[in-house]
Amino acid sequence: MGLPGGTVVAVQSHTMKSGLSFLVAARQCEIGELEQLALTSELVSVIARLIHALQRERGLSNVYLASGGARLADARCLQRTECLQVEAQVRQHFDQLDTAPRQGGHGARLFSRVAWVLHALDALPGVRAEVDALKLTPAEVTAWYVRLIAGLLAVVFEAADSAGDPEISRALVAMFNFMQGKEFAGQERAFGSAAFASGRTDSSTRQQWLHLVESQERCLQVFRDYSQPAIVQAWLAGQSGAALLEIERLRRFGCGPDGGALDRNLSHDWFDNCTLRMDAMKDVEELLAADLRALCERKIAQARAELRDQQVFLDTLSRESSADAPAGYGPQLERSILGMVQDQAQRLQAMSDELQTVRAALNERKLVERAKGLLMATRKLSEDDAHKMLRQTAMSQNRRLVDVAETVLSMADYL
Numbered sequence: 001m002g003l004p005g006g007t008v009v010a011v012q013s014h015t016m017k018s019g020l021s022f023l024v025a026a027r028q029c030e031i032g033e034l035e036q037l038a039l040t041s042e043l044v045s046v047i048a049r050l051i052h053a054l055q056r057e058r059g060l061s062n063v064y065l066a067s068g069g070a071r072l073a074d075a076r077c078l079q080r081t082e083c084l085q086v087e088a089q090v091r092q093h094f095d096q097l098d099t100a101p102r103q104g105g106h107g108a109r110l111f112s113r114v115a116w117v118l119h120a121l122d123a124l125p126g127v128r129a130e131v132d133a134l135k136l137t138p139a140e141v142t143a144w145y146v147r148l149i150a151g152l153l154a155v156v157f158e159a160a161d162s163a164g165d166p167e168i169s170r171a172l173v174a175m176f177n178f179m180q181g182k183e184f185a186g187q188e189r190a191f192g193s194a195a196f197a198s199g200r201t202d203s204s205t206r207q208q209w210l211h212l213v214e215s216q217e218r219c220l221q222v223f224r225d226y227s228q229p230a231i232v233q234a235w236l237a238g239q240s241g242a243a244l245l246e247i248e249r250l251r252r253f254g255c256g257p258d259g260g261a262l263d264r265n266l267s268h269d270w271f272d273n274c275t276l277r278m279d280a281m282k283d284v285e286e287l288l289a290a291d292l293r294a295l296c297e298r299k300i301a302q303a304r305a306e307l308r309d310q311q312v313f314l315d316t317l318s319r320e321s322s323a324d325a326p327a328g329y330g331p332q333l334e335r336s337i338l339g340m341v342q343d344q345a346q347r348l349q350a351m352s353d354e355l356q357t358v359r360a361a362l363n364e365r366k367l368v369e370r371a372k373g374l375l376m377a378t379r380k381l382s383e384d385d386a387h388k389m390l391r392q393t394a395m396s397q398n399r400r401l402v403d404v405a406e407t408v409l410s411m412a413d414y415l
Contacts, residue, residue, distance in 0.1 A: 027307045033164055034303055036098050038296035040159045043093040044172065045289035047152050048179055050086045052282050054152075055186040057083050058145035059275065061131050062138040062190055066197060069134055080128060087121060094118065110158040117151045124148070142190050149183055157365060171295055174227035175288040181219030182281045188212040189274035195254050196267035209255045211395050218400075228291055235284050243276040364402040371405035 060076040094114055099107070127144055130136050136144075156179060160172035191209060195201055201209075224232050250270050253262060368390065375386040390408070394401045 024307065024310050027303060027310060031300060031303045031307060034168075034296065034300045037163055037165065037168055038293075038300060039093070039096050039098075040163075041168070041172070041292045041296050043090070043097070044156050044159055044175060045292065046086065046089045046093055047156055048175070048285045048289060050083070050090050051149050051152050051179060051183065052278070052285070053079065053083045053086050054145055054149055055183070055278060056275075058142060058186070059189060059193075059271065061141050061145075062193065063271070065131060065134060065136065065138045065141060066194075087124075091118070091121075107162075110155065110162060113151065113154045113158055117148075117155060120148045120151055138190075138194060142187075146183075146187060149186075153180055153183060165299060168292070168295055168299065170226045171228075171288070171292045174223050174231075175285070175292060177219045177222040177226070178281075178285060178288060181216045181223065182278065182285065184212050184216040184219065185274070185281065186278060188216070189271060189278065192250070192254055192274065193267050193271045196250075196262050196270050197264060199262055199264045200260065201254055201262055206255050207395050209251075211391070213251070213255070215401075227288065231284065231287050231291060234287055238280045238284070241276075241280070243273040243280075246273045247277060367402055367405045367409065371408040374408060 057076065057079045060072050060079055063072045064076050097111075097114070099111065127136070127141070131141055153176070156172070156176045160169060160176045163169040163172050188209070191212060195205055195209070220235075224235075227235075246269065250266060250273070253266070368387075371390060372383060372386040375381050375389060376383060379386070379389075381389065390401060390404050393399075394404045397404070
């Protein structure tokens with residue numbers, strides 16, 4: 001008040017331009033986050049390929065060890081070469097991750113998972129040498145590969161949990177759960193092969209087998225809930241083949257209530273049909289990866305187009321403000337700026353709300369991780385032993401793993 005009218009207009013003009021400049025800066029930050037998320041999504045895709053290669057190497061190594069080195073030695077060498085090639089790609093993608101400190105991000109957890117994976121990959125040549133020398137049992141080599149693959153899946157989980165765009169987060173949640181379900185299928189392949197090769201089954205074996213089947217179904221249900229309908233249809237279309245019918249038939253032998261003797265000759269049958277299923281699941285993984293890449297590209301292109309529009313508007317505003325127009329911007333232009341601010345605020349709030357809904361699908365794993373941490377701290381257990389305790393409790397009580405984890409956490413004060 002008391003200032004000339006022109007001075008008031010000049011201050012108002014400066015405030016409006018600053019606000020719009022911040023909108024442009026916000027969009028630029030969003031593009032940067034999307035570009036980093038696109039790199040992370042590429043990492044997830046190549047991790048999926050490495051996991052598939054390691055799953056196959058694990059199966060071949062089991063047969064090689066079980067046969068005393070007589071079977072699949074050449075196939076295992078070829079598979080090792082493939083694993084090394086894909087591993088090199090994974091390491092390159094790790095190098096591309098933005099390791100700059102960020103406030104409010106999930107970098108610490110993601111980077112600690114990456115560090116663990118790199119350490120395990122560095123140890124892999126030694127494990128392979130022990131398999132070559134027949135110094136490991138099939139159970140030991142299976143357990144080692146399970147831990148490595150679990151570490152790789154943990155990287156994928158952290159990528160899904162840190163995604164700031166709800167649509168990309170949904171795609172990552174779908175892919176993570178499908179990859180986790182596929183890993184349970186791979187563990188079932190190894191477990192069933194060992195059971196048939198032993199020629200016998202008992203109640204404990206049946207219980208563990210059924211637990212692997214149920215774990216697969218839970219993961220695949222989340223995949224179906226969060227994936228694109230076309231990909232779900234592609235998955236369902238592949239669920240009626242001869243290999244799956246044979247797997248169901250053999251499951252009835254291994255998991256049936258009668259138990260007792262199993263035909264040892266069915267071990268090869270089981271392994272071959274499970275391998276066909278795993279290969280079919282890899283095709284779906286590739287569809288998920290392609291959908292994820294296309295989604296990232298579409299989001300980045302859309303954000304860049306909107307940024308260009310905002311910059312054009314800002315340039316126009318600057319030219320108009322440089323002209324000595326006594327009326328200032330006028331009510332129409334002010335409403336336009338206010339509308340842009342409100343639209344962006346509403347869009348960001350809607351994204352935040354949807355993101356919270358999507359991340360609810362990841363909460364079960366977080367509960368299990370917290371329960372493991374509590375058991376590790378109070379019982380002085382390793383991470384593997386803590387997870388084994390939770391899993392065995394779930395199987396013995398016929399409960400879901402997450403329900404057991406919630407019970408453990410509810411007893412935190414007592415423990």
